[in-house]
Amino acid sequence: MVGYLIGMVALNLPHGGYEHFANLRHRRVSFSLRYIVLYLAFLVGFVGFFFVAPVVALGLAFSTAVIKGGHGGLKVMDALCGTEHLQSSWQRGLAAFVRGGAVMLVPLLAWPGVYVTFSTYMVHIFGAAGPLPLATRLADVQVAVGTVYGLALVAHLGGGLYAGGLSRAWLTDAAETTLLVVYFTFVPMMLAVGLYFPLWYTLRQTARTTAVASDAPAPDRLSLPLTWAAMVLGALVTFGLMAGFYVLVPNPLGGAGLLGGAVAFYTIFVCLLALPHIVVGEWLDPARGIWYVP
Ligand SMILES: CC1=C(/C=C/C(C)=C/C=C/C(C)=C/C=O)C(C)(C)CCC1
Numbered sequence: 001m002v003g004y005l006i007g008m009v010a011l012n013l014p015h016g017g018y019e020h021f022a023n024l025r026h027r028r029v030s031f032s033l034r035y036i037v038l039y040l041a042f043l044v045g046f047v048g049f050f051f052v053a054p055v056v057a058l059g060l061a062f063s064t065a066v067i068k069g070g071h072g073g074l075k076v077m078d079a080l081c082g083t084e085h086l087q088s089s090w091q092r093g094l095a096a097f098v099r100g101g102a103v104m105l106v107p108l109l110a111w112p113g114v115y116v117t118f119s120t121y122m123v124h125i126f127g128a129a130g131p132l133p134l135a136t137r138l139a140d141v142q143v144a145v146g147t148v149y150g151l152a153l154v155a156h157l158g159g160g161l162y163a164g165g166l167s168r169a170w171l172t173d174a175a176e177t178t179l180l181v182v183y184f185t186f187v188p189m190m191l192a193v194g195l196y197f198p199l200w201y202t203l204r205q206t207a208r209t210t211a212v213a214s215d216a217p218a219p220d221r222l223s224l225p226l227t228w229a230a231m232v233l234g235a236l237v238t239f240g241l242m243a244g245f246y247v248l249v250p251n252p253l254g255g256a257g258l259l260g261g262a263v264a265f266y267t268i269f270v271c272l273l274a275l276p277h278i279v280v281g282e283w284l285d286p287a288r289g290i291w292y293v294p
Helices: 002-024 029-052 054-082 087-103 104-110 112-124 140-166 166-185 189-212 222-249 257-283
Strands: none
Touching: 002 029, 002 189, 002 222, 002 257, 029 140, 029 222, 029 257, 054 087, 054 112, 054 166, 054 189, 054 257, 087 104, 087 140, 104 112, 104 140, 104 166, 104 189, 112 166, 112 189, 112 257, 140 166, 166 189, 166 257, 222 257
């Protein structure tokens, strides 16, 4: 739990800020202001959704991790090793699902106890009571998830081989995908997730940013001191939001002890930050976005 919190708060959270910064530094100030307003609107909407339907919202939160690992990983492949073996949008979707699913679906099969326990704490943060459907129907959910994920994995690797042959891109993809599945199967879930985001995700996104970094910045971008001030302000606002969220929810630690409660609380918080990051930072901005590859 300590490893998870260090990895996620000290290492991964600053990278999230950097991702916003790297995305906005090439934009006009008016764009950045619109971005911030939309981001906050989606954030408030997602918090509201957790209060109205915590279980569904938790599913959406976990999907956020799948999309970050999956779609984000696909863009890294685009930039670094090529994706000639993924020719249709179906294949790209499958590739993203399989990579992201390694992060959130494989551990449900390999580490169901910790998965269910912490998921339960997370919905209890919002005052929900009773066991999750995930807990009461665990075996059924595992069979369904295992079947769908297994089929997707075979279709992804088989489809890529069929479309691109034994290319370098396919081999790299197959090796990375296998590594992710093996990693999330054998490394205890909390540590696995807590190291994956700060090390694998951030390292690769930084490599992608570097690989595509030749763009000219917008003419009216912020000056250096103002950029610094915006980043400091961004960090303070982020921790202010965390404090506000702590006060807002009825049961911030979800009924767990201090350390377990901190893990559950921070995980919900990072999902709350990450969903609007993807929606506003990527999907509403198809021409560029946080995972931009020219
Ligand atoms: C279910 C579950 C977990 C969920 C982790 C999640 C959902 C992480 C999301 C991270 C994101 C969105 C990062 C963005 O940068 C834990 C805490 C590992 C503990 C074991 C059970």
